[in-house]
Amino acid sequence: MPSDVKTLEHMTLDLDHFLPYRLSILSNRASDAIAQHYSDRFGLSVPEWRVMAVLGQTPGMSARDVAQRTAMDKVQVSRAVASLVDARRVKREGDEADGRVTRLSLTAKGQAIYDEVVPLALHLEEVFLAALTPDERRTLNRLMDKLTDRISHLHVIPGRSE
Amino acid sequence: MPSDVKTLEHMTLDLDHFLPYRLSILSNRASDAIAQHYSDRFGLSVPEWRVMAVLGQTPGMSARDVAQRTAMDKVQVSRAVASLVDARRVKREGDEADGRVTRLSLTAKGQAIYDEVVPLALHLEEVFLAALTPDERRTLNRLMDKLTDRISHLHVIPGRSE
DNA sequence: ACCAGATAGTTTCATATGAAACTATCACCG
DNA sequence: CGGTGATAGTTTCATATGAAACTATCTGGT
Numbered sequence: 106m107p108s109d110v111k112t113l114e115h116m117t118l119d120l121d122h123f124l125p126y127r128l129s130i131l132s133n134r135a136s137d138a139i140a141q142h143y144s145d146r147f148g149l150s151v152p153e154w155r156v157m158a159v160l161g162q163t164p165g166m167s168a169r170d171v172a173q174r175t176a177m178d179k180v181q182v183s184r185a186v187a188s189l190v191d192a193r194r195v196k197r198e199g200d201e202a203d204g205r206v207t208r209l210s211l212t213a214k215g216q217a218i219y220d221e222v223v224p225l226a227l228h229l230e231e232v233f234l235a236a237l238t239p240d241e242r243r244t245l246n247r248l249m250d251k252l253t254d255r256i257s258h259l260h261v262i263p264g265r266s267e
Numbered sequence: 268m269p270s271d272v273k274t275l276e277h278m279t280l281d282l283d284h285f286l287p288y289r290l291s292i293l294s295n296r297a298s299d300a301i302a303q304h305y306s307d308r309f310g311l312s313v314p315e316w317r318v319m320a321v322l323g324q325t326p327g328m329s330a331r332d333v334a335q336r337t338a339m340d341k342v343q344v345s346r347a348v349a350s351l352v353d354a355r356r357v358k359r360e361g362d363e364a365d366g367r368v369t370r371l372s373l374t375a376k377g378q379a380i381y382d383e384v385v386p387l388a389l390h391l392e393e394v395f396l397a398a399l400t401p402d403e404r405r406t407l408n409r410l411m412d413k414l415t416d417r418i419s420h421l422h423v424i425p426g427r428s429e
Numbered sequence: 430a431c432c433a434g435a436t437a438g439t440t441t442c443a444t445a446t447g448a449a450a451c452t453a454t455c456a457c458c459g
Numbered sequence: 460c461g462g463t464g465a466t467a468g469t470t471t472c473a474t475a476t477g478a479a480a481c482t483a484t485c486t487g488g489t
Contacts, residue, residue, distance in 0.1 A: 115378075117324050118385045120336070124392050125297040127411055130338055132294035134418045135287040150445090162279050169467060174282070176292055180447060183469060205454045205467040216277075223280045230286050236417035241410055248399060248407045249289055255398035256296045312475090331437060342477060345439060367437040367484045 139229050143222050152177055152185040154222065157211065160195065161219040164210035167200070171209065194218060301391050305384050314339060314347040316384065319373065322357065323381040326372035329362070333371065356380060 120126045136151065143149045149157070155175045160166060166174070172182045186209060189195035194215035200206040211219055234242055282288045298313065305311045311319070317337045322328060328336070334344045348371060351357035356377035362368035373381055396404055 115323075115382060116385050116389075118320055118388060119324060120320060122408075123388070124395060125294070125301055125388075127408075127415070128290065128294040128297055131411055131415050131418070132287070132290040133338070134415070135290055138418060138421060139287055152445095158280055158282055161277075162281060167467075176295070178447070179468070180470090181445095183467095184445090187469085203455070203467085207468075220277060223278050226280060226285070226287075227278075232421070233286065233414060233418055236413045237410060241413075244406060245410045245414075246284075246289075248403055248410075249293055251398045251403075252395060252407075253289070253293050253296070256293070256300060256395055259300060259394070314475095329437075340477070341438070342440090343475095345437095346475090349439085365437085365485070369438075 135233060138233075139226055142225055142229070147218050147222070149218075149222075150185070150188075152181050153189055156182060156185045156189060156209075157194065157215060157219055157222075160209055160211050161216070161223065165208050167206040167208065169206070189215065297395060300395075301388055304387055304391070309380050309384070311380075311384075312347070312350075314343050315351055318344060318347045318351060318371075319356065319377060319381055319384075322371055322373050323378070323385070327370050329368045329370065331368075351377065 140151050140154070143154050155177060156171055159171050159174045163170075163174075168179065168182050168186060171177070171186075172179045175182070177185075186195060186197065190197050193212055196210050196212050196215075198208045198210075200208055237245065302313050302316070305316050317339060318333055321333050321336045325332075325336075330341065330344050330348060333339070333348075334341045337344070339347075348357060348359065352359050355374055358372050358374050358377075360370045360372075362370055399407065
């Protein structure tokens with residue numbers, strides 16, 4: 106039996122044209138480019154910055170809200186918040202009505218950092234998007250929405266294969 | 268001094284419309300959906316599968332080649348390869364000409380796994396992309412190429428801000 | 430031939446991460 | 460009220476990760 110009989114049936118995966126791989130590369134490069142700035146300047150980790158980003162936009166959220174909003178898990182949020190509270194960048198207060206929930210918000214110190222990081226993040230986003238025309242930007246957003254919706258609704262159930 | 272004087276200058280970042288954030292969500296969901304399958308079925312980690320994916324496409328690569336090709340760092344590659352060699356899914360041979368270099372390739376066992384995972388990965392990609400028309404897919408690829416190029420060529424230098 | 434880098438790959442060590450267990454509070458039902 | 464199950468958040472523990480140090484080999488200049 107010739108040794109190359111099986112050659113015919115080998116399907117190959119070209120990573121350069123494989124969407125999940127391309128997304129991963131692009132996403133990591135974009136995040137890293139921005140993270141480098143706020144990490145250098147303020148010693149913020151990615152989870153920390155994400156928490157600050159949502160609190161800057163919506164103060165008074167609970168840890169659970171933050172987790173949902175950022176797609177982080179609650180352990181990650183808990184730790185990021187602990188570290189931010191420690192650095193007096195975030196304030197943690199008990200909820201009036203429900204003793205389990207904590208209300209989170211930026212302190213003045215945290216707000217000052219937020220106010221500095223946001224323009225920088227927006228500037229870098231703008232630098233990235235300079236590669237596209239306004240029309241292309243709209244299209245990209247639309248296509249990403251479609252894909253995100255699609256993938257979110259797939260309900261990947263552990264243990265089931267199809 | 269009124270306590271809300273600073274309100275006017277607060278710029279806010281809307282995460283839902285912030286490209287790096289959207290990319291991150293989309294990328295993670297896509298990768299996780301696929302990873303779950305090969306992880307359940309073969310106990311492969313993401314780095315392990317990435318190594319196998321490039322070796323299936325291009326056998327005989329060195330660890331360094333694999334690292335460059337997958338955007339993983341060399342430590343990660345070293346460990347993934349060690350574990351794969353251990354499981355007899357990858358074969359490691361010394362280079363003829365250069366004693367430092369190792370030539371990596373899939374074993375028959377590794378190839379069998381590759382042959383099973385590839386169609387599954389392509390199928391899931393197809394499921395994702397079913398959200399888009401053929402024309403939209405081409406457009407998405409084009410836009411992602413532009414963005415990736417742009418970001419890659421930014422040369423983010425630590426310590427410089429603009 | 431020899432020495433001073435450079436390069437491939439591994440190991441060490443300190444930190445980051447997430448699943449599961451845990452604590453505290455709440456909400457519902459008898 | 461009293462107890463059973465849900466929920467918010469933290470802690471524990473085992474694993475994953477990456478920067479830096481290390482080993483082994485190569486290359487290029489003298």
